[in-house]
Amino acid sequence: MFSIGHDTAQMFAVGFPPLLHSLLFWIFASLVVHVCQRLVEHTAFAIDPSSRRISGSQAALCIGCVVWALDVVGMLMYAELAGHTLGLVPALTGLVIMALSARLTVPTLSTSTRKARILLAGAGLSLGMLAAHFTISEGYVSSYARVNGLAIVLALATAIGITAYTSIRHRAAKMKALTRIYIPQQWHDKLLAGAAILVLHWLLVNTFPLEWPDSAAPTDGVALLVIVLLFGMAIATEQLSNMRFDQARQQLLRRGLSLMRTSSYEVHPPEGDIQLSLIADQLPMLLQPDQLALHFQPIVDLDRGEVQFEALLRVRSELLGAIHPEAFLLVCELQGKTPLVDRLILVNAMGCACRWRGEGMAGAKFSVNVAPATLLEEGFAPWLQAELSRHALPGSCLKLELTEHALIASGPRMLESIRHLQAIGVGVLMDDFGAGYSSLGMLADLPIAGIKCDRLFVRQLTQDPRRQSMLRHVGALASEFGLSVVVEGVETPAELQTLAACGLATIQGYVFCKPMPAADVPGWNQTQWPQRLAALRAQLGTTAGVPGAGGAPAAPAQWMQTQGSGR
Structure with missing residues (x-):
């Protein structure tokens, strides 16, 4: 027993730091963990590749610097090392090693959701930390020929445990955002990590035999401590400040892009940021044709009894479950x-329409939402024409929907692209009309085929005469310009009746049916739709025939007159 105790004492020649020094180092280490966690979260929340690269590089540099500063400060805790003076070259070399190892591993630790990759990156960062420490402490070591095997094994295990624990806790918090409950690391986690770092540092200084200095040797430990602390605080403060500005920039970017595609999706941090980052x-696994399913919702022209369908994206992941299409x-x-x-969505929708035509829907028409970047892409119109020909579909069966923000903000190039589409028979609809800031006068200048009134018009429509008057005038003006008008978001027969009284008969909404899978469309069109239309007309007091069910479609005037009298 004595020999074991003697050997242990020799292996751990540097005693544990005094209580006050240990307490101060523990607090400092916990604050470093907090700063590192904030930086890792910021990198994880970045979505676009440029932001991820910039955030990852800056976070890695800052983490490398503050961890290096923590290591240097820790060397001043031990009474046995009080007479040493830290060498400038070894210290700077250790800083470079620490920053480089952080740069290679922090992006993976912050963005990966796979435990194996997190553990591998954690091991890499731990090895870098050990290499940096051994470089910094070069002036203290008497010989690298002898190594304390127990200390180095325990140190490596502790370092990997710290990085893996904090990273997997970060992953767990990130994954909890799928249930809209984001639980970040709590302070007890950071304090636990800080205590583990204190033990790790003590193990590291006992890894190799030390050269005991002359007790009379001068020391500038206090000055060095102040310099290192100021350096670490300056780096951390600057990076955290930049992080706040970058978060605001990314939120503005997301808001602007969401307006170009849709006006209804809002990102609510931090849950929304984490969901987008997940x-x-x-994304590479989701961008496969079998992952992008389409559902279709009818757009019904009650005057003519015609039905076309809007393609609506549905995305599902094994890891994330159902994904909000607009977030995707x-x-x-x-x-x-x-x-x-x-392009994947368009090809999918064309394939669906081609199959419908083979199942009795000879005149099937459909519309697809697209982004302005797609229409502005070089060669899009020829590609679309070739795909329509490959599926044996006429251009008139397809309409492309763009938000009013996209049409207005994209400028002359967008107008030219729309005219190219018109040349192949494909029309463009202004989606979400009325949700933005476009003027009615612009309808005369845009070469579009029609507008889709946003669901905001339908809210409280039956009780609000002003909304009714607005829709009536929008419909009349669009008719003067030769544009079709679709009203979205209609859910009740009362809203349907009010719209008919306003002269609007092309409707989309749950009043007819919810979006359905492509395979269900032919059956719905042949059986359920005639029954649903007959029920609605009976409910609204209409005597017109039911299209597709043996009756003749109602004339426009007759439909509007009967609906108006029904009110």
Whole structure:
């Protein structure tokens, strides 16, 4: 027993630091963990590739610097090392090693959702930390020929444990955002990590035999301590300040891009940021044709009894489950993948329409939402014409929907692209009309085929005469310009009746049915739709025939007159 105790005492020649020094180092280490966690979170929340690269590089540099500063400060805790003076060259070399190892591993630790990759990156960062420490402490070591095997094994295990624990806790917090409950690391986690860092540092200084200095040797430990602390605080403060500005910039970017595609999706940090970052992590696997399913919602012209369908994206991931389509499209915008996604959706929708025509829907028409970047892409119109020909579909069966923000903000190039589409028979609709800031006068200048009134018009429509008057005038003006008008978001027969009284008969909404899978469309069109239309007309007091069910479609005037009298 004595020999074991004697050997242990020799292996751990440097005693544990005094209580006050240990307490101060523990607090400092916990604050460093807090700063590192904030930086890792910021990198994880970045979505577009440029922001991820910049955030990852800056976070890695800052983490490397503050961890280096923590290591240097820790060397001043031990009474046995009080007479040593830290060498400038070894210290700077250790800083370079620490920053480089952080740069190679922090991006993976912050963005990966795979435990194996997190553990591998944690091991790499731990090895870098050990190498940096051994370089910094070069002036203290008497010989590298002898190594304390127990201390180095314990130190390596502790370092990997700290990085893996904090990273996997970060991953767990990130994954909890899928249930809209984001639980970041709590302070007890950071204090636990700080205590582990204190033990780790003590193990590291006992890894190699030390050269005991002359007790009379001068020391500038206090000055060095102040310099290192100021350096670490300056780096951390600057990076955290930049992080706040970058968060605001990214939120503005996401808001602007969401307006170009849709006006209804809002990102609510931190849950929304984390969900978008998770989608970005899974994007390569999601950008497969079998992952992008389409549902279709009818757009009904009650005057003519005609039905066309809007293609609506549905995305599902094994890891993330059902993904909000607009969140997915926003990530694609930020990643520069929008043209690819839109082309995949268009090809999918054309395939569905081609199958419908083979199942009795000879005149099937459909519309697809696209982003401005897709229409502005070089060669889009010829590609679309070739795909329509390959599926044996006329251009008139397809309409492309763009938000009013996209049409107005994209300028002359967008007008030229729309005219190219008109040349092949494909019309463009202004989606979400009325949700933005476009003027009615612009309808005369835009070469579009029609407008889709935003669901905001339908809210409280039956009780608000002003909304009714607004819709009536919008419909009349669009008719003067030769534009079709579709009203979205209609859910009740009362809203349907009010719209008919306003002279609007092309309707989309739950009043007819919810979006359905492509395979269900032919059956719905042949059986359920005639029954639903007959029920609605009976409910609204209409005597017109039911299209597709043996009756003749109602004339426009007759439909509007009967609906008006029904009110």
